[in-house]
Amino acid sequence: MKKFVYTLSLLCFFVTSSFAQDANASESQELTKKEKRQLKKETKKKEKELKRAKKSQSTIKIGEVPIQEEGDSPGISVDVKVNLGDEPNEDKKNPVKIQRGMSLSYGLISLIDLSSGNLDFSSGGWTQNRAGTFFASSARSWDIFYNQYRLANSSFWLRTGASIEWSVLDFGNSNYISTFTQFPESGVGVTVIQDTSLDRTKSRLVTSYFEIPLELIFNGSRDGNRGLTVGIGGYLGLRAQTSRKIRFEDRYGAGNVNELTYNRFYQNPFIYGLSVRLGYGDIFVKGKVALIPMFQQNLINPVPYQAASVTLGIDLL
Numbered sequence: 325m326k327k328f329v330y331t332l333s334l335l336c337f338f339v340t341s342s343f344a345q346d347a348n349a350s351e352s353q354e355l356t357k358k359e360k361r362q363l364k365k366e367t368k369k370k371e372k373e374l375k376r377a378k379k380s381q382s383t384i385k386i387g388e389v390p391i392q393e394e395g396d397s398p399g400i401s402v403d404v405k406v407n408l409g410d411e412p413n414e415d416k417k418n419p420v421k422i423q424r425g426m427s428l429s430y431g432l433i434s435l436i437d438l439s440s441g442n443l444d445f446s447s448g449g450w451t452q453n454r455a456g457t458f459f460a461s462s463a464r465s466w467d468i469f470y471n472q473y474r475l476a477n478s479s480f481w482l483r484t485g486a487s488i489e490w491s492v493l494d495f496g497n498s499n500y501i502s503t504f505t506q507f508p509e510s511g512v513g514v515t516v517i518q519d520t521s522l523d524r525t526k527s528r529l530v531t532s533y534f535e536i537p538l539e540l541i542f543n544g545s546r547d548g549n550r551g552l553t554v555g556i557g558g559y560l561g562l563r564a565q566t567s568r569k570i571r572f573e574d575r576y577g578a579g580n581v582n583e584l585t586y587n588r589f590y591q592n593p594f595i596y597g598l599s600v601r602l603g604y605g606d607i608f609v610k611g612k613v614a615l616i617p618m619f620q621q622n623l624i625n626p627v628p629y630q631a632a633s634v635t636l637g638i639d640l641l
Contacts, residue, residue, distance in 0.1 A: 423472040423481070423548040429610060429637025433463035433491050435618070435629035446629050449499040449516030460494035460528070463612075463633035472541060472548050481541040481548055483555065486534070488564075491631055493529045500527045500570055503589055513623035514589050525580075526571035531618075533595055535561035541601070549639060553608060555601035563593050590620045595631075606639040 434453060435446035446452060452461040470485030495501055498520045504512060539557030543549070570583040597614040613632040621628065 419474060419477060419546050420548060421474050423474075424469065425549070425639050425641040426469055427465075427467040427608075427637050427639045429463075429465045429467075429608075429635040431463050431610075431633055431635030432459070433461050433493070433631060433633040435493070436613070436632045437628050438630060439628045449495060449518060450627070450629060451496075452493060454494070454496055457494055457496070460492075462492045463631075463635055464490045464492075465610075465635060465637070467537075470537075474548065479542055479544040481543060483539045483541050483557070484537060486536060489533045489535055489561070491531050491533070491633070493531075495527045495529070497524050497527070498522075500524065501529050501568060501589065503587060513625040514619055514627060515625060522572045522575070524570055524572045526569055528569045529566065529589065530569060531566045531591060532564045533561040534564050535559050535595075537599065539599065539601060550605060553601065553603040556599070557601075558598050559596065559612065561595040563588075563591055563595065566591055590623060591618060592616055592620055597630075603639075608637050608639070610635050610637060 432453060435450055437444040437446070454460075465487055466489075467485055467487040470483055470487075472481045472483045474481055493501075495516055499516050499518050501514055502517050503514055537557060537559040539555045541548070541553060541555040543551065543553045545551045565586070566588050568583075568585040568587065568589070570585075572581055572583075573579070574581050595614055595616060595618075597612055597616070599610060599612045601608055601610050603609065611632075611634050614630045616630065617626075617628050618631050619627045619629070
């Protein structure tokens, strides 16, 4: 009987220990699954933190030295962007502030009289652009340089610079300009003398001015020199030189005679006036009218004519 009880107690001990091991094994398996879930959660959390860090991290362009803060890990993040034409570059979005260049123009000039309040063109010997000599009277301009400054971020520009202008007045075959009449008198002024004894192939008065223009320009392009351009402004000039050029054939058959005379011809030393501009791209048409007579008026025989011109030009550089 004792043996039976002893044997039964041993069997109970082994059965109990095996059940305990199975319970511990199942419990260890459950803990392993929980740990896996926790690891997945932590991994996702780390990935989100890395994405946020990449978004907030400043991009360093090629050629720049990164600024490292305390606690940052060493290294450089380089972001290279390639534009295939589908998106505008950032520098193209920023408008140009200053536009520089030079320009040339050539056109017609005439003498007008505004003293009566009406527009009257010159007459008699002062008539310009006669039949057959349409471009004999001309205006030529060379803007040595110009600077165009954008006003804030608008489409308006302020244009200024330095230019030289040549005005060529033609008086025809039988006339020439002079500073005296048949009976010279001091301070009489200039006059046009008619002389048919010579057939002049050239009879011109050429005056050069050094001018400073100032114009308000409207141009909606980024560069300031594309598309439609409209401008209005004025100019101030200083007379540089005046000369009279006459060419005629010698009556005795000695050939052509060229006569060049340097004289101020009682011209005003200064000139100022208004200007307008209309252009497209680099091509423009410019009109100018002087607000001061070309010749001095405090003389016995004053000439009230002012210079007006229309030229066709091109912006270079």
